[in-house]
Amino acid sequence: MKKHLESLVSEALVRLRDDELPPESLRFVPEVERTRDSRHGDFATNVALRLATLIDRKPRDVAARVAELLPASKFVGRVAVAGPGFINFFLTPAALEAGVAEVVEAGERYGESDSGTGRHILVEYVSANPTGPLHVGHGRHAAYGASVANLLRATGHQVHEEYYVNDTGRQMDILALSVWLRYLEAHGEKVEFPANGYRGDYIRQIAALVTERYTDSLVIPATMVFTELAPARREEDQESHIDALIAAARDKLGPEGFARVLDTALESVLADIRDDLAEFGVRPDQWYSERSLEASGAIDRALARLRDRGKLYEKGGAQWFRATEYGDVKDRVVIRENGKRTYFSSDIAYHLHKRERGNEVLLDILGADHHGYIARVRAGLEAMGEPGTSLEVRLVQFVTLFRGGEKLRMSTRSGEFVTLRDLRREVGNDAARLFYVLRSNDQHLDFDLELAKSRSTENPVYYIQYAHARVCSVFRQLGERGLEWDAGDGRAHLSELEDAREKSLMTALGRYPEVIELAAANRAPHNLVHYLRELANEFHSYYNAVPFIVERAELRNARLMLICASRQVIQNGLSLLGVSAPESM
RNA sequence: GCCCCGGUAGCUCAGGGGAUAGAGCGUCCGCCUCCUAAGCGGAAGGUCGCAGGUUCAAAUCCUGCUCGGGGCACCA
Incomplete structure (x- = not known):
């Protein structure tokens, strides 16, 4: 729709250009935008304001002239010049109705565009x-x-x-050393685990895996590793101490032996990361x-x-x-x-x-x-x-975890709640995926575990999913009453949807492709989250105020068409965010 | 010192050249004989950090300042 209006404005400018505009205006690209206030119509353009300075005429005069030259369109009901020189477009009911039909026809592909084709x-x-x-x-x-x-x-x-x-370098060496030292411990050796080595149970688990694969073939008396290092140095310089330990391990084990430990550790950690992400819908x-x-x-x-x-x-x-x-x-x-x-x-x-x-x-x-x-x-x-x-x-930017009002300390050493897996287990994948992209990427994120888990109005995940589930529920009810939805009949009677809530829900649906375009261009999934919340709000208001399963078939089918389209858009949007769209809750 | 991000309603944040600055939560007041109240409606709430500048138009762009977070390796 936005593109359609832009082409109308372009056409008007071409007509104007013939006699009234200077050549430099050729580069002028018209911009049509959604209005914030419905009293200003559905869309507006500022071309007249921008052109006026260029040709030194009054903005409102230019606006009136452009409005006159606009080609007729069945989607534009009224055009008005307003404010300092905006041209406002009021869409016809037919435009909104076509939008609803488009959603249902396009289905899962609604909202897709080809603006990035070939890139x-x-x-x-x-x-x-x-x-x-x-x-x-x-x-x-x-x-x-x-x-x-x-x-x-x-x-x-x-x-x-x-x-x-990053499967090479010093951090990998430290990982291998950490695993090897735990392996030695498991084989009865007494080791002094370096303060800056990797701690955590997973290191011991990998050590067990090393034993499984190589039995005790990599065991070296720990004294051979440690006695050669001057104890004083450990206190003073942890970094060079651990480097010395790595060198010692390499020396005693030989390059192949060390590589066995390192590769076992790498494979194991990587497999864990891979599974973790896959469960999170990230592949x-x-x-x-x-x-x-x-x-x-x-x-x-x-x-x-x-x-x-x-x-x-x-x-x-x-x-x-x-x-x-x-x-x-x-x-x-x-x-x-x-x-x-x-x-x-x-x-x-x-x-x-x-x-x-x-x-x-x-x-x-x-x-x-x-x-x-x-x-x-x-x-x-x-x-x-x-x-x-x-x-x-x-x-x-960084994430700070909260439990209720309390900030969680997230240090590896303290062993408190730190892993993605723990978080997913606690709040679920859907809440985690959505909460993570709730805020702009360059905004610090306060992630409240209690909020993410709460099954209440405060939780945006449930709010959006609930709208989807409610539509599904309506269609179940329809079946229970022995009725069926006739989509064709609904399409034919969309003009019966005259309630203000219906209009504004239809308008919201039509915005979806623009939101996707903008969110992609700005690398800003949070734009989509905010939109989905607004859409869900439009739907819930409608649900609350207007019964869908009414006696008269034409009206019923038309309303079902509208909520079906709403469900589709919510499903498409959630899918892009990696969040499920449950049929019942 | 230099660099990056942020400062918008009590709280958490959208909006990032356009018309009277928005949402959620919180507070207050209402709504279930009815397709899920995990819902809806209404009210109150603002010096858009401060100061200049650019523009027909600035919360938005530029400069300076200020406050908060982060970064400035022959580590990865």
Whole structure:
């Protein structure tokens, strides 16, 4: 409808252009928007206000002229010039009726558009280090990323969802060491577990898995590992202490032995993350291994590209990338003094490969604490000859858990409520998915567990789902009374829906495609949540005030058509958010 | 010091160049003989952090300040 009106305005401008508008007005794109107040009609355009300055005429005169030149449309009942020079459009009943019919005809596909057709976009999200179970913060990333991906698909984009697996580096070594030390403990060795090692029951479970696979073949007397380390150093420098422990473990076990522990741990943690996300309705198309970048030569390729372009230099035995030439605050090391590549070198190689796979947009969804890293990755892309604008980053702010009014402490050490799985078990997947995207991604999120669980009016999940269930219930009632819905008859009598609540519900349904378009463009699933709440409110008001299953078949069928369309839109919207639409509650 | 995010009703937040700034919760007052009251209606409640600027028009854009959260590795 919005597009239809825009084309009418464009046509009017073309007519006006012939004699009254200067050539520069050719670039003028008309904007038609929903009005906030129904007294201003259904849609309005500000073209006259914007044109008036350009041609130095009174806005209201220009508006009147444009209104005169608008082509007739069966969907536009009245056009009015109002306020400082707005042109207001009042839709005909036929426009609203056609909208309702369109919902029912399009069904699950209602709201889809082709605005993004042909655009390949790679959405990378979560990408948590595989060193332990996902926590509640990752849950927000998962819910947000998956919903954005769904919105992009609904608007025609070619979407590829990816989880980048940091399966190499120091954190993995610490994981392996932690597991190995628990394994030694389980075999009767006395170990001093380092303070900065990974704690948590899952480490012991993985240790048990190591025993299952390799029996006691990886047992080394603990004294051999610990006695070589000066005890004083443990106190002073935990970091170098744990590095020394890793080196010792590697030395005693040999590279293969250490790799056995590490790979067992990696597989186990990754399987857990995969299951966790799958249960949450989040299924990335690809799990991209950081290790594979080394094996495939992608890192060499990226570094060569930088070197060929003269963007690398040597300093202090390390290789540096001239990131400052591309707006970063400092140059970045790509190859350390010790010859190892940095995480950053993997990262630009990864992003280069995203581009090499034909993606126009690289959408990274990152934690707010990663913002400092945007400039350097973008710098890397540009230095390699890729457009810096291809990288789009959305930061997700932190989540704070509350139980009632009380803030929950979320530290791994305290062992309190921290994992995504725990949260899902407590409040359910639907509430978790919806609560996570209730707020804008760049707003801190207060997640109240009690509210998410409450089966009451305060809980937006139930409020929206309840509207869906109520429609289903009406159709069940219909069957129980031995009646059937005649959709064709309903379509033919939509004009009987003259109640103000019916009009405003129809208007709300017509907005859905615009909401999807906007939410996708802004990467803002919370726009959709707010819309669904409003739609549910429109429906509940209607339900409360008007009986649907009435005597007269024509009116009954028409009303059922309207609530059927409402149910469809709620179902489609919830589906994009990964929330179920129950038939009864 | 530099960078990112936020400051809008008592609370949690939408709106991010347009007309009289919205929602939920909370408070107060109403509505079940009726398709699910997990619902609906009404009322009260605002210096859109502060100060300048741009514009026909600023909560919205720009600059400065301020308060709160986060980040500034040869870690990943």
